[in-house]
Amino acid sequence: MTIKALAFDAYGTLFDVHSVTALCDEFFPDRGAALSQLWRSKQLEYTWLRSLMSNYEDFWHVTEAALSFAGEALKLDLTDDKQARLMNAYLHLTPYPDVTSALKCLSHLPLAILSNGAPQMLTEVVANANLSAEFKHLLSVDSVKIFKPHASVYQLAPDTFGVAPHEIGFVSSNGWDVAGAAHFGFRTFWINRNKQPPEKLGAQAFRVVSTLHDVADELQKMN
Amino acid sequence: MTIKALAFDAYGTLFDVHSVTALCDEFFPDRGAALSQLWRSKQLEYTWLRSLMSNYEDFWHVTEAALSFAGEALKLDLTDDKQARLMNAYLHLTPYPDVTSALKCLSHLPLAILSNGAPQMLTEVVANANLSAEFKHLLSVDSVKIFKPHASVYQLAPDTFGVAPHEIGFVSSNGWDVAGAAHFGFRTFWINRNKQPPEKLGAQAFRVVSTLHDVADELQKMN
DSSP states (O other): OOOOEEEEOOBTTTEEGGGGHHHHHHHSTTOHHHHHHHHHHHHHHHHHHHHHTTOOOOHHHHHHHHHHHHHHHTTOOOOHHHHHHHHHHGGGOEEOTTHHHHHHHTTTSOEEEEESSOHHHHHHHHHHTTOGGGOSEEEEGGGTTOOTTSHHHHTHHHHHHTSOGGGEEEEESOHHHHHHHHHHTOEEEEEOTTOOOOOOSSOOOSEEESSHHHHHHHHHHHO | OOOOEEEEOOBTTTEEGGGGHHHHHHHSTTOHHHHHHHHHHHHHHHHHHHHHTTOOOOHHHHHHHHHHHHHHHTTOOOOHHHHHHHHHHGGGOEEOTTHHHHHHHTTTSOEEEEESSOHHHHHHHHHHTTOGGGOSEEEEGGGTTOOTTSHHHHTHHHHHHTSOGGGEEEEESOHHHHHHHHHHTOEEEEEOTTOOOOOOSSOOOSEEESSHHHHHHHHHHHO
16 A cells, blocks of 8 residues: 655654754753743643633644743743744744755655644744745644644645545654544654654554654655 | 532542652652653643544543553553552542541532543542542543543533533632633632643633632632
8 A cells, every 4th residue: 555645743843843942041041941841841732722622722822822831830031022032933943954855755745744833834934944845735723723633633634635544644753643643544654753652542653763764765665 | 699519620639649659759769759740741641632532541541551651751660560559549649638628618519529530530539538428429521531621521510510600610720620611611719739820721710729728718708
């Protein structure tokens, strides 16, 4: 069975969400890593909680709210100016070192991003990393007003590519996203960047790999 | 407007989920707090993720899966015997010191627990704390097969008490649960045991208090 299209998670998979740590550290010496970690974990929490509460707000607002909570919880003086500059940094996240070259190796397939990000955030972060030409589609949860791992998000990919879920390879570094996507029916490639155990959510990754280049290798083996 | 009934969150509100830390520490010296923290945060994550994935398993299984993940992530040798004893400790969580006496002060109202816990878990943890006589109802998400903060969970309380949501006082120490319950329409009392900033989820607590005794005081002021 061939994979006919690939969909990629964006944040944590293509783009390093912790590339904001340097700016966090500039504003709050020695607290940068703590701020970045809590910001990220609250951001995810809020996507799950708002989805379950049926109280959707887009990822830009959720990311801003998470930053604001993290600043208060860590008792940092997060002025409006600092908050604005950190949010702006989210539009300039650094792609992981394997991303640009690996995407070129995968360009024989139609590629999409399938992300929690608001449309404008995705357009900007992809453009700022010079990756706009690589993707045929930037698919945002914003069109269905609920976040991952809800099935209606993953459904955007088969609807857009016009192929069945099991013909789509879904690539993510977020273990919970891999579980959601596998449960939905994608063939999932988990780039286990942080060497984590698999999430125990009742669905396994199709392949567990270390870098985006391994995805190209695995696809070649399947042919 | 009078409050006609009270519903209480269980884990973290009435029962100290971190009272398992001592046993964690006995098994894994100096790692007890880390294990207990990661176990708890994964447990909550899994409730949210499984709910969004439409892949419900009851809270006992979710709690077991979270413990197993936490053990692996922290590279602890969590044998079957240790896992079984830690799970058993979850049926004997210690109530916070304010709980028993405060519940007596509130006994002029019908009281319920409204919890993620599986029915058998709730029955046992309440009985082991000698609190069975205090509650008219032990309401579990298991009857709706989705976890908090989904509205169908909170709906169990008005359905059971036969009163409107705004006539129910909902008591929780979990900020996200308070946000979900406030969004649903309860009057919420947030026992902010951990001195956290409010969660930025678009819904505010009706009252923020420090202990369960303060809830009785606040109710008295309203009459």
